[in-house]
Amino acid sequence: xxxxxxxxxxxxxxxxxxxxxxxxxxxRFLKVTSKAGLGKNLFSDWRYDAQGQPKPDFVLNKPEAxxxxxxxxxxxxxxxxxxxxxxxxxxxxxxxxxxxxxxxDIFRNNSLKNGLLPILVEPAVHARLLAQPGxxxxxxxxxxxxxxxxxxxxxxxxxxxxxxCLLNGIDELAFLLSQxxxxxxxxxxx
Amino acid sequence: MSxxxxxxxxxxxxxxxxxxxxxxxxxxxxxxxxxxxxVTSPQAFTWLRERxxxxxxPERTVATMDHSxxxxxxxxxxxxxxxxxxxxxxxxxxxxxxxxxxxxLHALGSxxxxxxxxxxxxLGLTQPGMTVVCGDSHTSTHGAFGGLAFxxxxxxxxxxxATQCLLQSKAKTFAITVNxxxxxxxxxxxxxxxxxxxxxxGGGTGYVLEYRGPAIEALxxxxxxxxxxxxIEAGARAGLIAPDQKTFDYLAHRPRAPQGAAWDxxxxxxxxxxxxxxxxxxxxxxxxxxxxxxxxxxxTNPGMGMAVTDSVPQPTNxxxxxxxxxxxxxxxxxxxxxxxxxxxxxxxxxxxISDLRAAASIMKGRKVASTVRAMIxxxxxxxxxxxEAEGLxxxxxxxxxxxxxxxxxxxxxxxxxxxxxxxxxxxxxxxxFEGRQGAGGRTFLASPLTAAASAITGKVTDVRQLLG
Numbered sequence: 001x002x003x004x005x006x007x008x009x010x011x012x013x014x015x016x017x018x019x020x021x022x023x024x025x026x027x028r029f030l031k032v033t034s035k036a037g038l039g040k041n042l043f044s045d046w047r048y049d050a051q052g053q054p055k056p057d058f059v060l061n062k063p064e065a066x067x068x069x070x071x072x073x074x075x076x077x078x079x080x081x082x083x084x085x086x087x088x089x090x091x092x093x094x095x096x097x098x099x100x101x102x103x104x105d106i107f108r109n110n111s112l113k114n115g116l117l118p119i120l121v122e123p124a125v126h127a128r129l130l131a132q133p134g135x136x137x138x139x140x141x142x143x144x145x146x147x148x149x150x151x152x153x154x155x156x157x158x159x160x161x162x163x164x165c166l167l168n169g170i171d172e173l174a175f176l177l178s179q180x181x182x183x184x185x186x187x188x189x190x
Numbered sequence: 191m192s193x194x195x196x197x198x199x200x201x202x203x204x205x206x207x208x209x210x211x212x213x214x215x216x217x218x219x220x221x222x223x224x225x226x227x228x229v230t231s232p233q234a235f236t237w238l239r240e241r242x243x244x245x246x247x248p249e250r251t252v253a254t255m256d257h258s259x260x261x262x263x264x265x266x267x268x269x270x271x272x273x274x275x276x277x278x279x280x281x282x283x284x285x286x287x288x289x290x291x292x293x294x295l296h297a298l299g300s301x302x303x304x305x306x307x308x309x310x311x312x313l314g315l316t317q318p319g320m321t322v323v324c325g326d327s328h329t330s331t332h333g334a335f336g337g338l339a340f341x342x343x344x345x346x347x348x349x350x351x352a353t354q355c356l357l358q359s360k361a362k363t364f365a366i367t368v369n370x371x372x373x374x375x376x377x378x379x380x381x382x383x384x385x386x387x388x389x390x391x392g393g394g395t396g397y398v399l400e401y402r403g404p405a406i407e408a409l410x411x412x413x414x415x416x417x418x419x420x421x422i423e424a425g426a427r428a429g430l431i432a433p434d435q436k437t438f439d440y441l442a443h444r445p446r447a448p449q450g451a452a453w454d455x456x457x458x459x460x461x462x463x464x465x466x467x468x469x470x471x472x473x474x475x476x477x478x479x480x481x482x483x484x485x486x487x488x489x490t491n492p493g494m495g496m497a498v499t500d501s502v503p504q505p506t507n508x509x510x511x512x513x514x515x516x517x518x519x520x521x522x523x524x525x526x527x528x529x530x531x532x533x534x535x536x537x538x539x540x541x542x543i544s545d546l547r548a549a550a551s552i553m554k555g556r557k558v559a560s561t562v563r564a565m566i567x568x569x570x571x572x573x574x575x576x577x578e579a580e581g582l583x584x585x586x587x588x589x590x591x592x593x594x595x596x597x598x599x600x601x602x603x604x605x606x607x608x609x610x611x612x613x614x615x616x617x618x619x620x621x622x623f624e625g626r627q628g629a630g631g632r633t634f635l636a637s638p639l640t641a642a643a644s645a646i647t648g649k650v651t652d653v654r655q656l657l658g
Contacts, residue, residue, distance in 0.1 A: 016625040023623065161357070167570065172357050176352070177353060183353060
């Protein structure tokens with residue numbers, strides 16, 4: 001995994017609440033045995049018509065979505081199915097952060113393991129981001145700061161261990177494997 | 191030394207802590223039972239191979255196939271025909287992974303095969319006080335036995351395979367207290383739909399729910415599984431119910447439950463698994479079962495639910511407007527009477543023998559409306575066999591419904607069982623998200639009784655009109 005430190009990007013905005021992981025990546029795309037290439041099916045049912053043609057009105061199909069790293073979405077993003085294919089698809093599309101007022105537990109966990117930052121902001125900040133699609137923002141994981149286009153700095157919280165892993169590009173499994181002695185002791189004591 | 195009173199969740203958490211959290215690291219939590227299936231596990235095994243890792247405790251992982259398998263009748267050779275080459279590759283991959291890493295597999299066609307959340311309890315694998323995980327959000331089902339059971343992603347599947355542990359932050363606790371008793375025609379499914387309608391689909395985020403109170407205690411184990419199953423639809427990763435005599439009676443003599451002296455010892459320990467007097471929850475909501483009606487959803491998430499006698503609410507925000515537009519429904523109009531195209535009775539929420547008996551009690555001696563396709567999909571091979579021994583299959587077939595092979599089927603619509611764009615379905619499953627049952631399909635979630643009644647009339651129906 002590539003380490004994450006600081007990045008800047010315009011935003012794309014999906015002002016819809018409760019976007020579930022079935023919308024992020026419909027189940028028919030889960031019949032894969034790797035995680036590569038899921039970005040082309042990201043938001044498939046909103047993005048393509050029945051003939052598979054891109055719907056021009058959908059935000060991901062607009063020219064300004066190219067190369068964008070930050071998605072701003074409505075409340076309770078990522079609810080529903082535990083499919084890790086959801087963050088895989090978002091990451092594969094090029095996104096590195098999702099900003100909302102709340103983010104579902106399993107999706108948040110899965111995102112942190114895949115270099116996709118789940119960032120929670122207060123409703124007032126959220127409203128500004130929703131109102132200005134394309135706003136240039138900077139995300140600093142080191143400082144845990146989101147900087148808006150006008151220079152406003154917004155502190156965000158993130159699990160300290162997940163932050164450490166993301167900053168250093170390491171995964172949690174290495175840490176768990178290093179706990180072997182404690183695990184063996186626990187098993188022996190039961 | 192007297193200990194601070196603890197909730198059931200806290201007791202299970204404490205007894206599985208390999209290492210408590212520190213300022214810099216989350217807790218290391220031991221996992222007793224790991225269930226896997228074909229869709230969310232292949233990449234995890236790939237990562238194990240890449241790192242040259244073994245499965246640390248293969249006897250604690252059990253595999254089955256359910257999500258992408260066909261539920262159409264077998265061919266003359268007794269074999270299932272898998273038309274989809276991607277699904278076939280995924281199924282083959284699970285067989286290879288289980289063989290290579292020494293994991294017990296209940297493969298397609300075998301007598302133990304079924305939906306992962308149906309076979310765990312059925313085999314007696316799921317037991318009180320356990321930590322249970324699976325790469326599937328409906329793992330919360332297993333909390334019905336008084337364990338901590340939650341869905342995980344594929345990265346975490348690899349963590350459990352390699353270390354039998356997960357890194358976890360401790361959840362908050364939320365008591366869902368249900369007093370009173372259910373009236374005829376109102377079921378466990380209606381309780382959980384009412385809970386989600388009130389607290390909202392994000393209302394349980396960050397919490398473990400504990401369902402308690404007289405109406406919960408009165409439920410059978412299968413009904414408790416229905417309730418716990420949909421905890422995730424309120425945003426809660428887990429929901430649990432303290433074990434009692436019903437739990438022990440259900441587990442006694444199951445193939446994988448403790449036997450003999452070990453059983454007596456286990457039951458003695460299980461009896462301690464309840465929230466202590468004086469323990470506090472971070473949040474509580476109280477419900478009265480005696481005021482509940484049969485529930486149905488009208489929108490595009492499980493929180494958009496109402497009594498089947500109610501009218502579709504006026505949209506108060508953009509999300510609800512969008513939902514009603516997708517559903518093609520008019521605010522202010524009753525949902526009862528809405529014509530439907532499909533009835534789906536199945537899924538890890540409602541595909542157990544008691545669910546099929548409930549549906550059969552309505553369909554017996556009646557005919558499915560000519561405009562409706564009704565699919566009955568048992569949760570497992572064992573459920574299917576039991577239903578056939580009781581003649582339920584004959585009742586369904588005589589009514590004009592389809593009697594299928596076990597699997598997730600149209601709940602997730604990965605295997606070809608799906609709605610056509612625009613079709614309306616009454617489903618006993620757990621999600622009514624846009625396209626969940628097929629692109630463009632429109633889902634009303636309800637109980638097996640409501641689904642069966644709606645199949646007969648061809649419209650969304652209050653089952654109480656058909657009860658004797």
